[in-house]
Amino acid sequence: MARLLLTVLLLMVVARGALAGDGEVLPAANPFEGQAGAADEGRNLFNETCSHCHGPDAVTSMAERNLRKLRIHYGDQMADVFHKTVTGGRTELGMPAWSEVLDEKTIWQIYTYLQTVQAP
Numbered sequence: 001m002a003r004l005l006l007t008v009l010l011l012m013v014v015a016r017g018a019l020a021g022d023g024e025v026l027p028a029a030n031p032f033e034g035q036a037g038a039a040d041e042g043r044n045l046f047n048e049t050c051s052h053c054h055g056p057d058a059v060t061s062m063a064e065r066n067l068r069k070l071r072i073h074y075g076d077q078m079a080d081v082f083h084k085t086v087t088g089g090r091t092e093l094g095m096p097a098w099s100e101v102l103d104e105k106t107i108w109q110i111y112t113y114l115q116t117v118q119a120p
Helices: 002-016 036-049 067-088 104-116
Strands: none
Touching: 036 104, 067 104
16 A cells, blocks of 8 residues: 555656756656556557547657657657646647546556657
């Protein structure tokens, strides 16, 4: 039970951005980094949740919806931009906020999958 509570607290801190000692907001960190099982589950979750706009397996001909180029566009800020966009949305561009629909685990599993399909 204590381990579960610690995991939940860690996800909450990661999701909201931890504060450094000087008050600086630290970047979001993926708790599933490098976990193949999380990437596999993330692919399934992506196809269930995101593919209607971003294409099956994140393959789309629409450049503005191409999630295979997140690393090219955002580099080291990729996790931050992804998390802020998914949780807060970009309604002016048609992207709804998913924070009330998807939990943190699901969001990070989808991100873990997207990390595996980034263009070189």
